[in-house]
Amino acid sequence: MKGQRAAILLSVLLLFLSGFFLPTATGAGTEPVRVGTWRTAQTLQPFYYERFLSVPVRVFPFTNPADQKLSLLAGSLDLCGTTLALAIQSAARGEPVVVVAALCNKCSALVVARESTVRTPKDLRDKRIGYVPGTMHEILLRETLARAGLRPDKDVKLVRIDFFDMGTALAGGAVDAFLSGEPFPALSEVKGYGRVLEYPYFDDAVGTINAGLLVTRQTVLGRPDLVQSLVTAHARATEYLKANPDEWLGKASQFGTDLAVWKRAAENIELTWEMDESYVQKARALGRRMQEFGIIEKQPDYAALFHQGFVTRAREDLGLPGPGDEETRP
Numbered sequence: 001m002k003g004q005r006a007a008i009l010l011s012v013l014l015l016f017l018s019g020f021f022l023p024t025a026t027g028a029g030t031e032p033v034r035v036g037t038w039r040t041a042q043t044l045q046p047f048y049y050e051r052f053l054s055v056p057v058r059v060f061p062f063t064n065p066a067d068q069k070l071s072l073l074a075g076s077l078d079l080c081g082t083t084l085a086l087a088i089q090s091a092a093r094g095e096p097v098v099v100v101a102a103l104c105n106k107c108s109a110l111v112v113a114r115e116s117t118v119r120t121p122k123d124l125r126d127k128r129i130g131y132v133p134g135t136m137h138e139i140l141l142r143e144t145l146a147r148a149g150l151r152p153d154k155d156v157k158l159v160r161i162d163f164f165d166m167g168t169a170l171a172g173g174a175v176d177a178f179l180s181g182e183p184f185p186a187l188s189e190v191k192g193y194g195r196v197l198e199y200p201y202f203d204d205a206v207g208t209i210n211a212g213l214l215v216t217r218q219t220v221l222g223r224p225d226l227v228q229s230l231v232t233a234h235a236r237a238t239e240y241l242k243a244n245p246d247e248w249l250g251k252a253s254q255f256g257t258d259l260a261v262w263k264r265a266a267e268n269i270e271l272t273w274e275m276d277e278s279y280v281q282k283a284r285a286l287g288r289r290m291q292e293f294g295i296i297e298k299q300p301d302y303a304a305l306f307h308q309g310f311v312t313r314a315r316e317d318l319g320l321p322g323p324g325d326e327e328t329r330p
Contacts, residue, residue, distance in 0.1 A: 032056040033230065036068040036080035041252035041262050042104035042182065042269045043081050043211065048237035053229060065211075066134075069097065072214060079230050082214040085136045088287045091300030096217035100310045101231045102279060103211040105270040108140050109185035110198045112177045113170055121148035121198060130161035130169055130178035134295065136210055139286065140200040141179040142293050147202070170194055181210075183257050186265035190258070199268060206289065207282045208270065220307060231310040232317045235273040239318070242271055275311045 032055070035046040039061045050057040060077065062068045068080035069090060081103050082090075090097045112118045118127065121144050131138050145152050152158055161169050166178040171193040178184075179200065188194025201208045213234060215227055241248040249266060253259040280302060290296045315322045 030055055032058040033079070033226070034058050034060065034077045035230075036060045036062050036071060036077045038062060038065075038081060039255035040181075040183070041249060041265065042107050042271065044248075044251055044255075045103070045234055045237040045241065045271065045273075046081075047251065048240060049230065049233040051240075052233040052236040055229075069095075069214060072097070072216060078219065078226065079213055079215050081211055083136045083211050084209055084283050084286060085134065085139055085290065085295075087212060087214060087305065088283065088290060088300055089134065089296055091305040092287075092296040092298055097214050097305070098217055098220050099212040099275070099306050100215055100220070100227055101213045101234055101314070102209070102272045102275045102311075103213055103234075105208040105210050105272050106199070106201065106268050107181045107210050107270075108137050108179065108200055109182070109196045109268060110141070110144060110177060110179045110200055111166075111170065111185045111188050111194045112197045113173075114188075114193055114195045116176065116195065118177065118197060121145065122150070124148065124177060125150060125155050126157075127176035128157045128159050128174070130159050130166045130175040130180070132163060132180070133160060137179045137181060139206070139289055139293065139295070143202060143205065143289060144179070144198065144200045167191070167193070182265035182268055183261050185268070187257070187261050190261050190264055205282075206286045209279060209282045209286065212275070217304075228310050228313055231273070232314040235311075235314040235318055238271050238273045273311065273314065275306065275308055277308075280306045280308070 033053070035049065035057060037043045037046045037059060046059045065082045065086045068077065069082055069086060071077045072080045073095065087097060087099050110121070118124060129141065131141050142152055145156065150156055159175050161175065161178065163180055163184060166180050166184055167188055169175045170178055170188060177197065185194065185196050189196060213231070220227055245266070249259060249262045252262045283306065284302055287296070287299050291299060312322060
């Protein structure tokens with residue numbers, strides 16, 4: 001833990017020295033809105049926010065949601081992406097975070113080697129499975145194993161592997177399977193070394209929820225107009241990309257993953273911004289499973305964690321019919 005903490009502090013220091021924390025002159029003295037996200041197809045809406053805002057936007061790409069949240073709490077970002085698992089972990093620890101919109105659904109897959117004899121999750125007994133601890137994918141993996149009657153600590157061997165190394169590990173035989181987010185499952189199939197065994201979505205529990213947009217409680221209370229403008233811009237950007245899939249995937253391919261891979265991955269990606277009561281109930285189910293799996297010690301205050309009012313207003317701004325008053329207290 002000390003080593004990880006030191007690495008994070010060093011990263012923050014380097015960002016400071018490189019000008020990450022410095023305001024950017026934009027003419028007329030307008031400060032840019034600072035937004036963090038990943039360079040993936042399922043999380044690229046922030047790169048389109050400026051089209052739908054009257055203020056400039058600076059988008060900072062990250063490789064994981066934990067660093068985004070750290071920068072948000074440090075005051076270096078106004079809004080960032082987060083997995084719902086991380087949001088629940090943070091809120092359970094008492095951190096002042098608020099989810100104000102959905103970002104993407106689905107995006108996960110359980111992958112085995114292409115020539116593997118594994119045909120169902122039950123066949124994973126005694127197999128080595130790559131995963132990243134503390135992620136949505138870990139919870140989905142543990143849920144998949146539990147439903148197959150397999151105990152993660154006895155019947156399989158879980159191997160901690162970085163997302164970017166999972167394909168190499170599977171192709172080289174270091175693991176027999178992995179559960180990860182796109183584009184890595186699609187990449188394994190396009191490159192010919194992997195095969196998707198299962199898309200681990202369970203409608204009677206967590207379902208397909210994945211990631212959302214995070215702000216601090218201070219921002220919700222002190223700058224609600226800013227939050228609303230960002231959520232509405234997010235809704236418009238999401239709808240624009242859904243209506244223009246070629247542009248969406250073309251933009252994603254500029255981040256270094258081939259277009260052919262993203263076209264395959266798109267079948268397992270859902271861009272979204274809506275966050276209705278069903279969404280929150282699935283998040284509650286996620287939190288219960290996280291506690292049962294020992295990832296969190298207690299449940300957070302979900303009414304404080306999820307603020308649906310901004311999405312309700314965005315729905316009105318876009319002229320869309322709403323399911324009713326879903327606003328919860330900030």
